[in-house]
Each structure stands twice: as C-alpha cells, then as structure tokens.
Amino acid sequence: MYGGSVISCSTHERAVCKLEPLTEGNGIELEFLPDHQILASDGDLAAQGNRLDIAKAVLRGLGVDPTACVPFKLSGRTAIPMQAGLAGSTALIAAAVGCVLEFLDKKLNRYATAELIRSIEYFQLGVVCGYQDHYMATFGGLNYMDFRDKCSIVGASESSPYATIEPLNGFVGDLPFVLAHTGNRHHSGTVHNSIRERWVEGEKTVVEGYIEIAEMARVAKKALLAGDLQEVARLMNANHAIQRDLGGSGDANEELIKAAMEGGAWGAKLAGAGGGGTIIAIGPDRLGLAAHLEDAGADAILFPAPALGLTVDIE
Numbered sequence: 001m002y003g004g005s006v007i008s009c010s011t012h013e014r015a016v017c018k019l020e021p022l023t024e025g026n027g028i029e030l031e032f033l034p035d036h037q038i039l040a041s042d043g044d045l046a047a048q049g050n051r052l053d054i055a056k057a058v059l060r061g062l063g064v065d066p067t068a069c070v071p072f073k074l075s076g077r078t079a080i081p082m083q084a085g086l087a088g089s090t091a092l093i094a095a096a097v098g099c100v101l102e103f104l105d106k107k108l109n110r111y112a113t114a115e116l117i118r119s120i121e122y123f124q125l126g127v128v129c130g131y132q133d134h135y136m137a138t139f140g141g142l143n144y145m146d147f148r149d150k151c152s153i154v155g156a157s158e159s160s161p162y163a164t165i166e167p168l169n170g171f172v173g174d175l176p177f178v179l180a181h182t183g184n185r186h187h188s189g190t191v192h193n194s195i196r197e198r199w200v201e202g203e204k205t206v207v208e209g210y211i212e213i214a215e216m217a218r219v220a221k222k223a224l225l226a227g228d229l230q231e232v233a234r235l236m237n238a239n240h241a242i243q244r245d246l247g248g249s250g251d252a253n254e255e256l257i258k259a260a261m262e263g264g265a266w267g268a269k270l271a272g273a274g275g276g277g278t279i280i281a282i283g284p285d286r287l288g289l290a291a292h293l294e295d296a297g298a299d300a301i302l303f304p305a306p307a308l309g310l311t312v313d314i315e
Contacts, residue, residue, distance in 0.1 A: 001128070001129065001130030001131070001151060001196060002130070002147075002149055002151050002199060002210040002213075002216065003147055003148050003149060003151030003214075004147055004148075004210055004211075004214035004216070005144070005145065005146045005147065005148070005217040005218055006132050006144075006147075006217050006270075007113060007142075007143070007144050007145075007217055007220055007221060008132055008136050008143055008145060009066060009141070009143075009175065009177070009304040009306060010136060010141060010142070010304070010306060010307040010308075010309070011080075011086070011140040011179065011302045011303065011304055011305060011307065012303075012305055013078075013079040013080045013086075013302060014078070014079055014080070014091070014264050015076065015077070015078035015079075015080055015088070015091035015092045015094070015095045016076065016077055016078070016095055017074060017075065017076040017092070017095035017098070017099045018074070018075050018076075019072055019073070019074050019099035019100065019103050020072060020073045020075075020101070021070060021071070021072050021103075022071040022072055022073055023203070023311070024071075025038075025071055026040065026067075026071055027040040027041075027044075027066045027067070027071060028059070028064070028066045028069070028071065028072060028073075028074065028283055029071075029072070029073040029074070030052050030055045030056070030073075030075075031061060031073065031074075031075040031076075031115050032050075032051040032052050032054065032055060032075065032076040032077070032092075033051075033077065034051075034054075035050040035051050035052045038306075039051055039056075039059075039066040040066060040067070041066060041067060042065065042067065044066060045059060045060050045100070047065065047125075047131065051076075051092075051299065052094055053087060053125065054092050054125070055074055055076065055096050055098065057093070057120050057121070057124035057125045058093060058096040058097055058100055058120055058124075059100070060120075060124050061119065061120035061124045061148050062097070062101070062104065062106075062124070064100065064104075067241050068253045072103060074096065074099060074100070075208075076092055076095060076096060078091060078092055080168065081181050081210065081278075081299075081300055083277075084181050084272070084277050084278050084300075085270070085271050085272020085277030085278040086179070086181070086271070086272060086277075086278055086302070087133035087136065087137060087272070089121070089125075089127070089247050090117065090129075090133040090134055090137050091122055091137050093117050093121055093125075093137075094113075094117050094134070094137035094309075094310050095310070096137060097113065097116060097117050097120065097154035097310075098113075098310050098311070098312045099312070100178045101113070101312075102312050102314070103314045104241040107205075110138050110139055110309075110310075111162040111163070111165075113310065114131070114134045114135040114137075114138040114163070115131075115134070115160075115162070116135075117134040117137060118131055118134035121133075121134065122187065128196055130143075130147065131147050131150055131163055132145060132147070135163050135165060136309065136310050137309060137310060138310045139165055139167075139309045140306070140307050140308045140309025140310070141167055141168075141169045141306045141307070141308075141309065142167070142168045142169050142172060142175070142304075142306045143165050143166060143168060144166040144168055144217070144221045145163055145164065145165055145166070145217075145293060146164040146166075147163050148164075149161050150163060150229045159229050160255050165212065168221070168224065168225070169306045170226055171225055172225060173227060173245075175303075175304055175305065176229065176282055176283060176284065176285075176286045177280055177281065177282050177286070177303070177304045178260075178265075178281050178282075178283075178286055178289050178290045178293065178301060178302075178303060179271060179278055179279070179280050179282070179301065179302040179303065179304065180256050180260070180278065180279050180281065180283070180290075180293040180298035180300075180301055181298060181299045181300040181302070182252035182253060182255075182256055182277060182278065182279070182297075182298070182299060183252070183279070183297075183298075183299030183300075184250070184277065188255055194247070195246055195247065195248055198246075205246065207246075209242045209243075209245075209246055212242060213239055213242055213243075216235045216238060216239050219231075219235060220235045220236075221236065228281060229266065230266060232267070232282060233265075233266030233267030233282050233283075234266075234267060235267075236267035236268065236269045236280070236282060237267045237268070237269070239269050240268065240270060242267035243269070243270055244270075248270065249270050250277075251279075253270045253277065253279055254297070255297075256279045256293060256296060256297075256298060257269070257270075257279050257281070258270075259292065259293055259297075260283070260289065260292075260293060261283035262278065262291070262292075263270050263283070263286065263288070263292030263293065263296070264283050264285060264288065264289055265281040265282060265283040265289055266282050266283050266284070267281065268280065268281035270283070278302075280304070281293070286303070290303075293303075
C-alpha cells in the first residue's frame with residue numbers, strides 16, 4: 001500500500017472452496033464451518049461478523065443476486081492460521097473468487113484477478129490493505145514484486161498499473177526460513193491504519209522508512225539470487241528495526257524474534273502487519289530453529305516454499 005517492493009513466498013498451507021450447483025431449492029447456500037446460511041434475498045448478503053462474511057463479500061463484489069442466479073452451494077475451509085499475518089482471509093477470498101468466476105464463466109487474467117481480490121477485501125470487507133497478499137494468493141511461488149505507483153488510499157482504479165511480478169522460482173536454492181506464529185490474533189487493517197494515516201499525512205519518518213524498506217527489497221533480491229543469505233539476514237534485521245520503530249511490531253513479535261536470535265537465527269523480522277501475528281527467521285539450521293521457537297512458545301510453525309497460487313479444478 002506504500003508503492004514499495006517486496007520479496008514474498010508462499011507456503012504449502014491452502015484455503016479451499018467448492019461450488020456445487022443445486023438441483024433443488026432457491027437461493028445460495030453458504031457453508032464456511034462453523035457457519036452456515038441460506039441466502040434468499042439481497043438483505044441476506046449483509047455482513048454478520050462471522051466467516052461467511054468473506055463469501056458474502058465475494059458475492060457482492062461480483063454482483064451475484066441470490067434471487068436471480070442459478071442456485072448453488074459455496075463451501076470453504078482453510079489450513080492457514082487466520083488473523084496471523086499470513087493472508088489467511090485473502091486466501092479464502094481468492095478461493096471463493098476462483099469458484100464464482102468459473103461458475104459465472106468470467107475469464108480474467110491473473111493480474112486482473114489479483115486486483116479483483118484486493119478490491120473485494122478493501123471495499124467489501126473494509127480492510128486497509130496493500131496488494132502483496134492478493135497477488136501472492138493469485139500467483140503463488142517465490143516472487144520479487146514491485147508496487148510502484150500503486151499507493152492510492154482509494155484503491156485500484158482504471159489508471160492504476162498492475163504490479164510487476166518477477167518469479168524467482170528456479171533461480172534460488174533452498175530457503176532456510178521459518179515462520180513462527182505467536183498465537184495472537186489481529187486484524188491487519190487495525191495495524192495498517194495508524195501507520196497508513198501517518199504516511200498519508202506525510203510524516204517524514206514513515207515516508208522515509210518505507211522508501212528505505214523498498215530499497216532493501218531490491219538489494220535483497222540480488223543477495224538472494226547470489227546465495228548471500230547473511231546479507232539477506234542483515235536486511236531482514238534492518239527492515240524489522242524500521243517497522244518496530246514505526247510502531248508496527250508488538251511484544252509477542254519481539255519475544256519470538258529474541259528467541260529466534262538466541263536459537264541461532266542470522267536474522268528475523270515480523271511477517272504481515274505485525275501487532276502480534278507471525279515472525280519469519282533465517283538461519284543455518286531450519287529444523288533446529290523451528291524446534292527452538294516451539295520451545296519458546298510459538299503457537300504454529302510453517303515453512304516458506306514456492307507453491308501454486310489460485311488453482312481452479314473442474315470436476
């Protein structure tokens with residue numbers, strides 16, 4: 001959301017949605033466990049503060065009228081920790097979008113799909129978000145991504161360019177990274193909001209901080225391709241120092257980052273919006289580091305690995 005640059009990698013954890021046409025009844029049946037509802041009117045598309053809000057946002061964003069469409073059931077599930085800085089909600093939105101686009105026979109390229117997913121999260125769910133999660137959920141893999149000229153507070157528009165996506169798959173060796181979830185849940189919009197407002201107001205430390213972070217990503221791409229993981233670690237530490245000083249971290253993050261460094265990590269930083277959530281660490285012994293973080297109280301351990309993005313299977 002700051003027009004910056006990032007290096008981002010998927011994990012193997014998936015969000016899955018399934019759409020089944022119904023031969024009986026009317027309306028749309030939604031089932032995102034533990035929540036279930038049959039939509040029989042436009043009023044039923046209103047948010048209710050549960051997981052079905054994700055599916056409803058997709059239906060509203062795509063202009064689906066429960067009273068006028070062919071009846072279907074849309075169900076969803078996810079293995080991604082929610083509200084953990086791991087784009088769990090975005091992945092569910094992406095899966096639902098893939099299902100509904102296929103059902104409506106609407107064909108979009110991956111860039112347009114990523115923009116659509118972001119638009120739904122931003123406008124329909126009211127989440128203050130950038131573009132990284134939505135492009136990664138769509139493209140998957142290990143990517144250098146450039147979002148210059150995409151920092152509008154209003155969101156995507158006809159004049160907004162697509163992001164530049166540069167796949168690094170096949171050019172980079174083993175990724176000795178570990179993700180550790182603190183167990184704290186947060187809504188990314190609540191973390192982004194205050195920093196975003198300070199950036200919009202032109203606060204010098206925030207503006208210069210995110211310019212420096214973007215430059216770090218471009219330097220880190222060169223280091224990653226060269227196999228200079230010590231330099232990648234140094235840049236991760238520098239990145240986190242900026243985020244921490246801007247107020248983007250939190251006690252739970254800091255405790256896990258301290259544990260990671262004590263456990264032999266070369267570098268560690270928050271992942272996602274911060275304020276709890278998840279940290280990412282790099283070190284010479286990934287499994288040993290993971291075990292140390294578990295002993296330090298990490299709620300979940302995940303490993304970055306290039307994996308497929310949005311995939312639609314037709315049965």
